[in-house]
Amino acid sequence: xxxxxxxxxxxxxxxxxxxxxxxxxxxxxxxxxxxxxxxxxxxxxxxxxxxxxxxxxxxxxxxxxxxxxxxxxxxxxxxxxxxxxxxxxxxxxxxxxxxxxxxxxxxxxxxxxxxxxxxxxxxxxxxxxxxxxxxxxxxxxxxxxxxxxxxxxxxxxxxxxxxxxxxxxxxxxxxxxxxxxxxxxxxxxxxxxxxxxxxxxxxxxxxxxxxxxxxxxxxxxxxxxxxxxxxxxxxxxxxxxxxxxxxxxxxxxxxxxxxxxxxxxxxxxxxxxxxxxxxxxxxxxxxxxxxxxxxxxxxxxxxxxxxxxxxxxxxxxxxxxxxxxxxxxxxxxxxxxxxxxxxxxxxxxxxxxxxxxxxxxxxxxxxxxxxxxxxxxxxxxxxxxxxxxxxxxxxxxxxxxxxxxxxxxxxxxxxxxxxxxxxxxxxxxxxxxxxxxxxxxxxxxxxxxxxxxxxxxxxxxxxxxxxxxxxxxxxxxxxxxxxxxxxxxxxxxxxxxxxxxxxxxxxxxxxxxxxxxxxxxxxxxxxxxxxxxxxxxxxxxxxxxxxxxxxxxxxxxxxxxxxxxxxxxxxxxxxxxxxxxxxxxxxxxxxxxxxxxxxxxxxxxxxxxxxxxxxxxxxxxxxxxxxxxxxxxxxxxxxxxxxxxxxxxxxxxxxxxxxxxxxxxxxxxxxxxxxxxxxxxxxxxxxxxxxxxxxxxxxxxxxxxxxxxxxxxxxxxxxxxxxxxxxxxxxxxxxxxxxxxxxxxxxxxxxxxxxxxxxxxxxxxxxxxxxxxxxxxxxxxxxxxxxxxxxxxxxxxxxxxxxxxxxxxxxxxxxxxxxxxxxxxxxxxxxxxxxxxxxxxxxxxxxxxxxxxxxxxxxxxxxxxxxxxxxxxxxxxxxx
Numbered sequence: 008x009x010x011x012x013x014x015x016x017x018x019x020x021x022x023x024x025x026x027x028x029x030x031x032x033x034x035x036x037x038x039x040x041x042x043x044x045x046x047x048x049x050x051x052x053x054x055x056x057x058x059x060x061x062x063x064x065x066x067x068x069x070x071x072x073x074x075x076x077x078x079x080x081x082x083x084x085x086x087x088x089x090x091x092x093x094x095x096x097x098x099x100x101x102x103x104x105x106x107x108x109x110x111x112x113x114x115x116x117x118x119x120x121x122x123x124x125x126x127x128x129x130x131x132x133x134x135x136x137x138x139x140x141x142x143x144x145x146x147x148x149x150x151x152x153x154x155x156x157x158x159x160x161x162x163x164x165x166x167x168x169x170x171x172x173x174x175x176x177x178x179x180x181x182x183x184x185x186x187x188x189x190x191x192x193x194x195x196x197x198x199x200x201x202x203x204x205x206x207x208x209x210x211x212x213x214x215x216x217x218x219x220x221x222x223x224x225x226x227x228x229x230x231x232x233x234x235x236x237x238x239x240x241x242x243x244x245x246x247x248x249x250x251x252x253x254x255x256x257x258x259x260x261x262x263x264x265x266x267x268x269x270x271x272x273x274x275x276x277x278x279x280x281x282x283x284x285x286x287x288x289x290x291x292x293x294x295x296x297x298x299x300x301x302x303x304x305x306x307x308x309x310x311x312x313x314x315x316x317x318x319x320x321x322x323x324x325x326x327x328x329x330x331x332x333x334x335x336x337x338x339x340x341x342x343x344x345x346x347x348x349x350x351x352x353x354x355x356x357x358x359x360x361x362x363x364x365x366x367x368x369x370x371x372x373x374x375x376x377x378x379x380x381x382x383x384x385x386x387x388x389x390x391x392x393x394x395x396x397x398x399x400x401x402x403x404x405x406x407x408x409x410x411x412x413x414x415x416x417x418x419x420x421x422x423x424x425x426x427x428x429x430x431x432x433x434x435x436x437x438x439x440x441x442x443x444x445x446x447x448x449x450x451x452x453x454x455x456x457x458x459x460x461x462x463x464x465x466x467x468x469x470x471x472x473x474x475x476x477x478x479x480x481x482x483x484x485x486x487x488x489x490x491x492x493x494x495x496x497x498x499x500x501x502x503x504x505x506x507x508x509x510x511x512x513x514x515x516x517x518x519x520x521x522x523x524x525x526x527x528x529x530x531x532x533x534x535x536x537x538x539x540x541x542x543x544x545x546x547x548x549x550x551x552x553x554x555x556x557x558x559x560x561x562x563x564x565x566x567x568x569x570x571x572x573x574x575x576x577x578x579x580x581x582x583x584x585x586x587x588x589x590x591x592x593x594x595x596x597x598x599x600x601x602x603x604x605x606x607x608x609x610x611x612x613x614x615x616x617x618x619x620x621x622x623x624x625x626x627x628x629x630x631x632x633x634x635x636x637x638x639x640x641x642x643x644x645x646x647x648x649x650x651x652x653x654x655x656x657x658x659x660x661x662x663x664x665x666x667x668x669x670x671x672x673x674x675x676x677x678x679x680x681x682x683x684x685x686x687x688x689x690x691x692x693x694x695x696x697x698x699x700x701x702x703x704x705x706x707x708x709x710x711x712x713x714x715x716x717x718x719x720x721x722x723x724x725x726x727x728x729x730x731x732x733x734x735x736x737x738x739x740x741x742x743x744x745x746x747x748x749x750x751x752x753x754x755x756x757x758x759x760x761x762x763x764x765x766x767x768x769x770x771x772x773x774x775x776x777x778x779x780x781x782x783x784x785x786x787x788x789x790x791x792x793x794x795x796x797x798x799x800x801x802x803x804x805x806x807x808x809x810x811x812x813x814x815x816x817x818x819x820x821x822x823x824x825x826x827x828x829x830x831x832x833x834x835x836x837x838x839x840x841x842x843x844x845x846x847x848x849x850x851x852x853x854x855x856x857x858x859x860x861x862x863x864x865x866x867x868x869x870x871x872x873x874x875x876x877x878x879x880x881x882x883x884x885x886x887x
Contacts (some may be wrong), residue, residue, distance in 0.1 A: 009802045010205045012131045015098035016197065017187070017205070018145050019075035021046040023097070024057065025066065025088055028079040030103060031057060033151055034139065040155065041141075041148035048073060065091075072096030077149045079103045082135055086120035093128030100125075101149055102134030106193060118195050125196065137192030138168035141175075144186055144211055152188070159184020160213035161280055162206050164199060166191050170218045170244075170273065177277055186212050198223060200231035204801040207235035214240040214280050217267075225594045225703040229265055229617075230773045231801075236266035237447055237766075240283050240440065243269045244276045257591040260615040261703065263627075266447040268440040275432075282422045282433045283440060288398040291367045292438045293319035294431070295360045296341035298372030299348040303404070304341035307370060307427035314435035319366040321359075328359040346376050350383035357387065361397045368398035368434050372427055375408040385412035389419050398437065402430040442627075448765045450733040451623035453787030455649045458493060458657065462664050465491040469667050469692060480690040481524045482571045489673070489685055492657045496685045497576055503569040505551035511572045512547035518575040521550050522687070523558060527565040529689070532605055534561045540575060547572065576684065580644045581677035584634070586655060587688075588662055588671040591617070594703040596662050596669070598655060602634040603675040618659040619706040621730055625655035638678070650682040663706040667692045705773040711832070715780065717819040723792065725828060728777035730769045731787035736779075737764050739791045739813055749846075751811045767796060774799050776836075778828055780821055792816050795825040797833055797841065805840045806833055810852075822851075826859060834879045842876040 024035055026049060035058040038047055048071075049057035052064045063069055066088070072095045078088055082104045092100060102121075106114060118135075125132050133140065139150030143158035151168070154175055161184070165171040168190050178185060186209070189202060199219060206212045215235065222228045235241060243262055247255045262269045268283075270276050294316055298304045308318065318340045321329070326339050332352060337343060342360075344352050353371065360369050373384045381403060388399055401416050401423040403409035409425060416423040424430040468487050472480050480488060483501040490496055500511040501524075512519050523536035531537050535557040541547040551570055558565055585603030588596050594617060601613035614631030616624060629635045629652065638646040654676070661668060670691035677684050712726040728736075740748065740759040748756050759767075770777055780793040792813040799806040808829055812822045833841050845852045845863075847870070856863060856875040866872040 010201060010208075010800075011802045012098040012129055013197070013201065013205045015074045016101070016131060016133060017140070017142050017147070019045065019073070019099070019147065021048065021071060021073040021075075022149065023048045023050055023066070023069060023073035023076045023092070024079075024149075025050045025076055025092070026057070026079045027051050027053065028104075030079050030151055033153070034077060034079070034103065034149055035060065037141075037148040037150055037152065041143070042146040043148075044146060046071065046073070066095055067091070069095060074098055075149075076100045077103060077139070082106055082109060082114075082117050085135070086117065086124045089121055089124040089130060089132070093125065093130045097128070097130060099131045100133070101137055101139055102132060102192065102195075103137055103139055103151065104135050106136045118193075122196060132196035133189075134192035135195060138171065138190040140190070141188040142186070143184070150188070150190070154179055156188055157182065157184035159186055160211060161185050161216060162187040162189070162209075162212045162214070163216045163218075164189045164191065164202055165218040166194075166199075166220050167218055173273055174216070174218075174277065177273070181277075183277065194223065198227070200224065200227040201801075203228075203231040203235045203241075207231075207238060212239065214242065214283070216276055216280070217241065217243045217245075218273075218276070219243065219245050222261075222593060225261070226701060226705065226773065229261060229703045230705075230771050232265035232267060233447065233771055234774070236444070240280070240286075241265075241267045242276060242279050242283075243267050244271075244273065245269065254591075254615070256613070256615045257594055257597055260591075260597065260617055260628075261594055263443050264446060264617050264624075264704070266443045268436060268443060270436065275436075278422075278433070279436055281417075281420060282437060284420055285398045285400070285422060286437050286440055288396060289367050289434075289437045289441055292316040292435065293365060293367045294434055295319045295321070295363070295366045295369045296372065297344070297353065297356055297360060297369060298341065298374070298402075298427075299344050299346050299376060300372065300374040301337075301341070301343040303372050303374055303402075303427050304343055307372065307402070307431050308341055310428045310431040311435070314432060316431070316435050316438065319363070322363050322365055325359045325363045329356060332356055346374075347378040348376075349378060350380065350387045353384050354387045357391055361391060361395050361399075366397055368400060368437075370400050370402065370427070370430055370434065372402045372404075372430075373409070373412070375405045381405075381408055381412045382415065385415045388416060388421060392419060392421065398434065400424075400430045400434050402427040446624065446627060447769065448762065449623055450761070450765065450768075451621040451730050451787075453731050453785050454622065454656065455653060457785050458653070458660075460493060460657070460660060460664065461491040465661070465665060469665060472692060473667065477526065478692045479526055480692070481526075481568050482522060482687070482689070483524070485688045485690045486571075486685070488661075488690060489688060492661050494654055494657055494673075494685055495683055496688075497573040500572045501569060502551075502572060505548045505555075508551040508570050508572065509544040509548040512541065512544040515572060515574050518542045519547060519572045520575055521547055521554070522571050522573075523554050524568045524571055525558070525565050526568065527562065528558075534558055573686065576677070576686065578677065579679055581679040581684075582634070582638060582644065582646055583675040584651070584678060585613075585672070585674035586658060586676050587673050588658060588668065590669065591615070591703070595701050598628065598658055598662070600628050600655060601632050607674060616655075617703050618662045619702075619704065620656050620659035622649075622652050622656060623730075625652045625659070628655065645680040646678045647680055647682050651678050654683050662702070669693045705771070708772055711778070714783075715824060717816065717821055719819055721816075721819075723780045723821075724783045724789075725778055725780055725824075727772065728768050728770065728779050728794065729786045730765075731785075732779060732781075732791060733761070733764045733768045734787055735781065735789065735791040736768060736794065739794070739811070743811065743814060747811070747814060751809065767794070774801070774803075776829065776832055778825060778832070780825065793821050793825050795829040797829050799833075799836070799838055803836065803838055805842060806838045808833075808841050808843050817851075822855060823858070826855060830859065830877065830879070838879060840876060840878050842874065845873045845875055847871045847873055 047060050049062040051062045054062040076092045076097045141148045141150050141156045296304050403412045413423045486496045486499040502508040502511045520539045538550045583604045591597035597615045612633045616628035673685045673688040715725045737759045777796045781791045782789040795810045797808045861875040861877045864874045
């Protein structure tokens, strides 16, 4: 990922229009009208001038080097043009040339040639096939759009030119402005992730809208999206059934994990920017519905339940206050004021609802009526905006009678809709957005138990299968694999023949289940390959013989490797679930969870998530399913949710550790109050020389773990930080003196807030690193005594570092060791320079910087501040 030279794309000083097509005049006209203040230089040997600007015969004839070039010439000419432009100092190019009609092989060869031509000059390329960019704040419009763009604070990035044109038209009609309108085209070089990284650092951009159809580099996208979503809303519109894409549920999981909000159509995409202004007022999904039509309120309730929301439960005080406003026989929520309600009735009801701590939002519905002016009710809402700490959303139906009220409310930025369905959907979008944001910031609980898998044993099972030319594990091997990762399984014995089946049944000495083992049979129960409740060894032998005969009749070509036997386990109120791993295509392996059993596919209650997982992320996947509500709230059939959540975390670790694992299906997984047990499972492998997997999110870099010994002999574990470390990091800060904290954070602080602690612990290992010195043990419970942070820019050229050490351990070499390790990590990642800021009074830190070879410079604007810099390619430091 890189934002190198993107300023040349979005803030150019001079522009060359390298043309020769019918679109040249449109682009030139748009650029002239945009008020661009730099030189505009057309390059076209067939013209004397273009829109009043003198045209030049060729690139060599340009009087000065342009920053940006716009190319409309045929794609076949582009590589040579890029080379010439690079020689003249151009740093970015927009390729508006058409790619349709060019054979696939020829197109791919031209794409490679364009990249090869641009690379020596670090020249960035947007397109080909782009319809251009429009940045009103830079007076820049090099696009094929036929309308001007109103300036605003919303960036729109689109993979479709027509969707971009539609957004422009909608924005102009409603007076909705944009900071950027960008059409990616083919995304040959500058892609979605690059632009997200760039816009993340632009303070003028308040929110980002995306229209996308597919994602090329999933890890790059996830890294950039997670970064920008921490600072500003990102709203996504994507078709659900784009050809040749993975299950759409995987995209949903990726967007949730990145903190993005997905919407359903272009209208909702535009509306949600304003709706999310109310997001800070919403903490949960409890909605109060207030209206003058019971029918409309019931329809709104249907929509609320359809989107997974809840009707708020009013407090006793609220119910007593509302008693004389509603019929005694009606439920308090939805609150029906009756069709004769006027603005005073709404006013009294709102006073109670907005003060109720059990209400997260209030939907106000005012249908056309002969009683009570619609505009008066709207004014009542407006009067309560300033003092309200609750989200207010309005539905004023009627294209004529509700129009003026809607206009007044929208002017005051109250989310307002003509239909109650649209209003409820908007509220639930806010709820979804807040939940997705919490995934980025919520501190996960520590693991309920220390979990150390036997990775060597698991790899040995897989290696044996691959050495035998198999791309799957049999059921016995699968149970060995699960056992290596601490997942409880039913006792499993392997038998190769009916006689061995009888011997195994005798050893188990209880009623057994018998299953056939065949690499050609995925659903054993559908071919008679599972028999339960076999109470004697002879019964087990006869069942095995009959099973072989039945399989031969149903699938004569199926290979049989033997049988497995398991003791019949009493279900004892257990829920039947399924968990596992499947391919998410370009997102790599994904984890799934849902209701299990033989009818699992028919029930279709699944949720997906991207590894790696912690306890909080695993619980969030489970919460997406219908069965989770039963697991969580049933009093008669209780489930051990900690054990179930930990099972997903263990499967996540399995994905990280075992490169050959492609698919894992555990069905059923029984869970009850005592824990979980896997009864049946299958595993698919990739050959050792197959295509390597690529996780969409870089996992915890376990290779960086080591034991260090301080000068007093005390041993600590040095490892990358984990989200679970937040409480221990806050404890470290609480032990520091006010002076130490001021030197580290450059301002007086008393404690480390959750927001700042989450930023320091919930990092993206693809672009950040933080090493902690901690006691051995479970993260979140083990003490932390020092932390060194490193944050790289998107280009990976420079990285800023910082450090804090427990005062009780100062003078023992811990600070020196932490900085050396972070330097070694930066060098290994290819970072060119690390830097930091140190207060002049912080003599120990300045002395450490000198010892390690940092250059130290004074800040010209602040005499009390020093800048320390270390060029890694100039200094050879040992990691020890």
